[in-house]
Amino acid sequence: MKKFEEYPRKNPRFKITSFMTLKKALSGKSTEPIEIGNWIDLVELDVSLDYMQALITVNESTSYIEENIIEVQSQIHIALEKNNITYGKKNIDILSLKPGKPFIIAQGTPPQKGLDAQVSYLAQAEKKPVINEDGKADYFDMNFLKEIHEGSWLGEKIPAKEGVDGTNLYGETVKAAPGDDITLKYDPKTAYEIEEGGKIVLRSKTKGVIGEVNGVLSVLKHLVVDGDVGIETGNLKFDGSIQVKGTVMAGYSVIASGDVSIEGKDGVNSAELIKSAEGDVFIKGGIFGRGVTKVEAHNNIYLKHANECTLDAKENIHIGFYALGVSMFANEIILDERKGKIIGGKAVAVHSITTAYSSNSMERKTELIVQGIDRKILTENAKMLAEKIVQYQEESTKLNYQISQLGQFKGKMTTQQNGMYEQVKQKYNLLQQEMKEADKEIQRILRMLRSKAEYYVNVTKEANPGTYIQIGNKSTFVASTTKGKFKLENGELNV
Template sequence: MIEQNDEITLTEKNGRVFIAITNGGYTLKKFDELTRKHTRLKVSNFLALKNAFEHKTHEPIEIGSWIESMELEISADKMEALLTIYESQTYIQENLAEIYTNIQKVLQEQQIIYGLKPIDLLNVKSGKTYIVATGLPPQKGGNAKVTYLGQAEKKPVIKENGNTDFFDMNFIVEIKEGSWLGEKIPAQKGIDGINILGENVPAEPGDDIKLNYDTKSAYEVEEDGKTVLRSKTKGIIGEVNGVLSVKKHLVIDGDVGLETGNLTFDGSIQVKGTVMAGYSVIASGDVSIDGKEGVNAAELIKSTEGDVYIKGGIFGRGATKVEAYKNIFVKHANECTLEAKDTINIGFYALGSTISANQILLNERKGKIIGGKTIAVNSIIAAYSGNSLERKTELIVQGIDRKILKENAKEKAQEMIKLQEEMSKLKLQIDQLKNALTVQQIAVFEQTKQKYNQLQVEIKEIDTEIKRILRTLRQPNNYYIHITKEANAGTIIQIGYKTSVLSSPTKGKFKIENGELNV
């Protein structure tokens, strides 16, 4: 018997609840108050309940169920147990010892022994769910850590007095055979956890990280619990598409001249002396001319994939040309031509020279551009331009046509796809010819390999150019010429298609504002 009075009889049998109405004045509102008193009553047959009230039946009608005093739910991962008590607030307060005993019994039945959490029965609310046990979660191990030997920082040091130090740039770092190139500390084991049943929960190890390197120039060795990367050969550190390598490195202890002849090298070149008048140095990697006197009337100094550094500057006599795929670093430029796709850094001055790059930087305190033509895509920075004699000095920032650049990148991407398809076909031919027997088959095999290798070089060049274009497109449209100290009369300032010739000395950051040049 759950409830019996002059109006209704509410009974329970085997978990099923029945109602019989003995007084026609009994209402649903009163029944609703009754359900709040008996919180274990769950009405599921509302149609039967409605009929009982409409027909005032004296016969018991099944309307729902009488649920358990409490319900325990265990999470799928066995890391948490949730308890819901359905007894009324009054019943709980009057039967604390019984409720506590029942909770312990339910926990024991489910074999929950770890991470038990007490419930404040004095403040517990009927029908609300409480956490009664929590497992100790496993801790994932630390990820592997990879460190690589860094590239030399190719950046002139600006001293406090404003001078640019080109003598300690450490432009090329030579690698010896067996040199440390990097290392990997392996992923760590995790710490196991414990679930609420007291069972061990295995932890995941940390994520592994692959060492990316060229196997032809480096190798792995286990040392003191670490995987150490060492050089197979001497050279300089290099990187292609995120893969570390040791590139070939040619060192000329003296000058490039009569004894050496012109130099062309697939790798980097370090000339500890100078390049004599009329001689050339061409390298795929970085080119470093370390002689303090610089170069005098050399014909061509060129890097097809890297940077060019000339420690002592250039006296070109109108004959010297310096080209770099990336950057040029030079102490001064006198009557020469400089071309770079990224940045040209000039320490002291540029006199009567033709200079072009993405951006051109001179010392903001003392750097001078006098005469000649200086052309940049994005920006030109110097302390002075022209001179008191009003020598014609052209400073031009062209800007970029983004639409043309995007189309150019798209065309190159399509070209690269075609080359990759051709490479796949050649790779198949190479695999088929590996076991060539006849002289003719061997010749075809070697020719196919050569063509395959040439395509690899072409694809690499196109990929590098696409990345350069995309890098340019990501730059904001902030084209300017900044003369920090004095732009003399005779200086020509040009941004895009807007041009102005200075008639009197001035200074400032010149750019397009409201469609006009702010000179």
């Protein structure tokens, strides 16, 4: 066997196919021929599965190749013709070929996929509080609402491009895939598409403010009050966004489904209720609540300062300077880390509270409470809401069928029948709203369950005596002036 191994080394074209048969043949005598291997071709050619590349392998020694260049070249040509390869053939240096090593002899041109569609939208107002200093006074400002006029540009799509076809080794055209399309997401009731200069441009059908409803760009209804909300306007309740250029007078309320922006520099004084059912609330001048003002937001609350009022946000509360005697409830409560103050009152957050100062030199009781989340309860709540949505959908389907049936006789109905028809429609619309609210709450719960945020109270400058800190079920009063990021460590508060 050892002596036989020299033969394949001297003859590269000899390939043993069965070592067991060879061993048997060498160890015994036989009068019949026994197949132990193959004599392979001088040149072997392999074509890739996509017919885009051909490889040749020369099964001879370097010296053989050098001495038989014309034969090797001829065999390569024959192999290409035999396999009908007509496209992408390469000129190669025969002397550069290495025995037994594959070498690319032909290469097709792969198809090039077209460019994907590109979509861009008008950026919404960046609802991020900015605190500026001019050396004399501080002020809290932000571009809260972005007004839209009829015909305004809202976005555009550059359509997907066709690809460039390729060619395989056989000269056949290989079709290229076009680029992926992207759908413009918008509310067709408030926006429309139009082709302009090879682009699909999205424009507004109406005047309003740019917004997003269930992930879809929309132009929301927008009520602008140039002055104050008071005797001349009465209480405001509006299905859309409300922008008050002045203030909200004592005892009056502003309730909107969308964002609420109160832009008077003097703030809000003893107003009763300011509420956004689906958006954010921004109060540029702050609040003097006198114990009666309540602000509610489905998302966030932004304001300069807060005095003796109640703030309730499902997402976050941002306060520029101070909260004095305020009851606050939110996911996160954030005051300026350089000069923000929480003095008196109660701040209750799910995840975190950040402020520069808490309590004061008079040791006024100030409660800073971070509750954390109960995953089991939240999961159960999400399941219950999902079950409610299923019930709503079933009932909604029935009501929709009734509406379509009654609608056929709309012009022939009696007054009583018309009243019934309107009641069914109203019930249907109410169900749609309840489904939307339930879905929003489920999404909020899922975000909370997915978050890995730590729970803490962060007082960056001074936590004065009188400060009560609670994280989860652990609590303590600050005994002496301190600062830091207070959280649970090994099950105990690090205060």
